[in-house]
Amino acid sequence: MKDMDDSAITRNGNSLILAYDHGTEHGPVDFEPMPKSADPRHVFEVSQHDAVTALALQKGNAEYYRNWQENTGNEGAPLLLKINGNSSLPKREDYYSPKQCSVQYAVEELDADAIGYTMYAGSIHEDEMWKDFREVQEEARKYDVPVVMWSYPRGKGIEENPDYSGQKDPEVVAYGARLGLELGADMVKCKYPGNQEDWERLESQVAELKTVMSGGSKRSDRAFLQDVHDTIEVSGNGLAVGRNIFQREEPGELLDKLEKVIFEGKTVDEAM
Ligand code: FBP
Numbered sequence: 001m002k003d004m005d006d007s008a009i010t011r012n013g014n015s016l017i018l019a020y021d022h023g024t025e026h027g028p029v030d031f032e033p034m035p036k037s038a039d040p041r042h043v044f045e046v047s048q049h050d051a052v053t054a055l056a057l058q059k060g061n062a063e064y065y066r067n068w069q070e071n072t073g074n075e076g077a078p079l080l081l082k083i084n085g086n087s088s089l090p091k092r093e094d095y096y097s098p099k100q101c102s103v104q105y106a107v108e109e110l111d112a113d114a115i116g117y118t119m120y121a122g123s124i125h126e127d128e129m130w131k132d133f134r135e136v137q138e139e140a141r142k143y144d145v146p147v148v149m150w151s152y153p154r155g156k157g158i159e160e161n162p163d164y165s166g167q168k169d170p171e172v173v174a175y176g177a178r179l180g181l182e183l184g185a186d187m188v189k190c191k192y193p194g195n196q197e198d199w200e201r202l203e204s205q206v207a208e209l210k211t212v213m214s215g216g217s218k219r220s221d222r223a224f225l226q227d228v229h230d231t232i233e234v235s236g237n238g239l240a241v242g243r244n245i246f247q248r249e250e251p252g253e254l255l256d257k258l259e260k261v262i263f264e265g266k267t268v269d270e271a272m
Contacts, residue, residue, distance in 0.1 A: 002146050002186045004210045008078045008113040009054035009146065014232070014262050015187065015212055016255075017080060017148070017240035018047050019056045024085040030243060033218070037246040044068050046251050047077040051259035054080040054114060056148075056240065059101040062110050078113035080148060081106035083136055085118070095155045096125035099132055103139035115140050116148045121179055122172070123155030130183070137184045149185035150214070150240075151176035167191070170198035178205040189214050189240045196230040203235045215241030221254055225268045229261050238262045 005013045020043045022030040031038035040061050047055040055077040057065055062081055069076050083106060084097040097118045106112040117136050119129055133149075140147045153176040154167040164172050170193040180188030187210040190202060203211065213231045215224075228239050239262060245251045260266035 007146050011053050012263050014238040015053045016051050016238050017054045017056050018052045019240050019242035021058050021082045022242050024058050033247045043246055049255040051255045052077040054078045056080040056082050056116050058082050058085055080114040080116050081112035082116040095120035095123040107143040114146045118150040122153040122158035146186035148187040149180045150189045151180050174202040174205050177202045181206050181209045192227050199231045200234040210237040212238045212240045215244045218243050218247045229268050
């Protein structure tokens with residue numbers, strides 16, 4: 001595990017990753033509530049907020065981002081190259097997320113500061129994903145870039161296992177976090193299991209591995225901040241968020257509040 005406190009994608013040991021891979025994962029439906037968010041340049045602009053410690057992009061948008069930076073002279077946030085992804089278009093037998101980019105291309109051609117990889121443990125394709133991740137993790141070590149695992153256990157294996165109640169089962173979420181530690185990630189991104197106690201359970205499984213909460217669909221500022229705060233209070237290290245930011249008319253307002261909670265140790269009331 002790398003020492004992430006010195007990393008380009010953390011600040012005071014914590015992270016706010018602005019995720020913008022939704023055009024791959026979900027398609028245009030995620031941009032419909034805020035049509036300007038379909039234009040990557042809008043989100044590139046948003047990523048310049050001080051609170052954002054990394055911008056997560058698929059390869060095509062990462063190339064666009066680097067051109068945008070060069071053409072506008074804007075600095076933007078450090079680049080987290082999301083190395084695998086899949087669309088919601090086909091009806092699949094089970095979850096699998098193929099690599100769309102090599103670590104070599106991400107680092108040598110795009111100067112990525114970090115690598116992101118989605119792991120669907122529990123899918124019938126789990127073995128294949130573990131092999132893919134092994135290559136990604138070992139290549140990332142050669143280039144000395146950190147790896148963030150989007151750890152989303154889901155699929156038939158979990159649905160059909162009577163020991164678990166589904167992908168939101170706190171035990172499943174904690175297991176997913178633990179896999180980040182076992183398989184060599186430097187930060188793990190997990191779905192919020194619904195309450196602070198279950199996030200604490202997750203933290204008990206990962207030693208010093210950095211954890212970030214996954215944003216989810218758009219909610220009120222207060223409800224969202226409360227979950228983020230509750231994870232930070234029990235050793236969480238921040239957030240990876242997409243829709244709750246780019247589906248807002250004024251994303252900077254929520255980013256101001258998140259900055260207070262994630263990096264300045266403020267309560268939700270203070271941040272509001
Ligand atoms: P959100 O904050 O919008 O949930 O984004 C986080 C994220 O992990 C994205 O990186 C990804 O596109 C999406 O959620 C995947 O969500 P799911 O697979 O649960 O539909």
